[in-house]
Amino acid sequence: MAEIINSKLLQTAGIPNTKDACVVIVRTEWNEQIVSALEEGCKNTLEKLGVKNIVSINVPGAFEIPFAIKKYWEKNKKSKKKKPDAFIALGCVLRGDTPHFDYVCKAVTDGVVQLNLLLPVPTIFGVLTVDNQQQADERIGGKHGHKGEEAAITALKMISI
Secondary structure, X not given: OOOHHHOOOOOOOOOOOOOOOEEEEEEEOOOHHHHHHHHXXXXXXXXXXXXXXXXXXXXXXXXXXXXXXHHHHHHHOOOOOOOOOEEEEEEEEEOOOOOHHHHHHHHHHHHHXXXXXXXXXXXXEEEEEEOOHHHHHOOEEEOOEEHXXXXXXXXXXXXXX
16 A cells, blocks of 8 residues: 655655746535645645645536646636646545446546646646545545645646656
8 A cells, every 4th residue: 555654755855946836726626625625735735835826726526627727728828927837636536336436537537647748737636536535534634644735745846847
């Protein structure tokens, strides 16, 4: 099992000055409590590391994340203030009794992969795909770390590439 203690991800030494970076968070309305915790950890980490230009966009569900990212890029790619240096996709898909979970998880994952190949800026995958509430809780500050914080650090490291 992957655990944060086995990773150097949280080491922030060497991240370049990102105070002028624009990071766009696209977050879902589903599973509000979990996603709000992801967003809070993400924003706090970005601010702690000097990012001042953080934009948050709400979308109904995880399936809509790739569309919102692509649309935001198309609308703002030439803007001096709103041009993103990275996108962060935040959401939580909890397994239910139907195959809907599998379709949504595959769609959002494939969409983020396509965005990473299509856009000249990174899209970070911060969507939890979990079987139950306990697994979600373990990923918003529990034994598996805080995936919102990890997404923020990943975004800053990818901006430097």
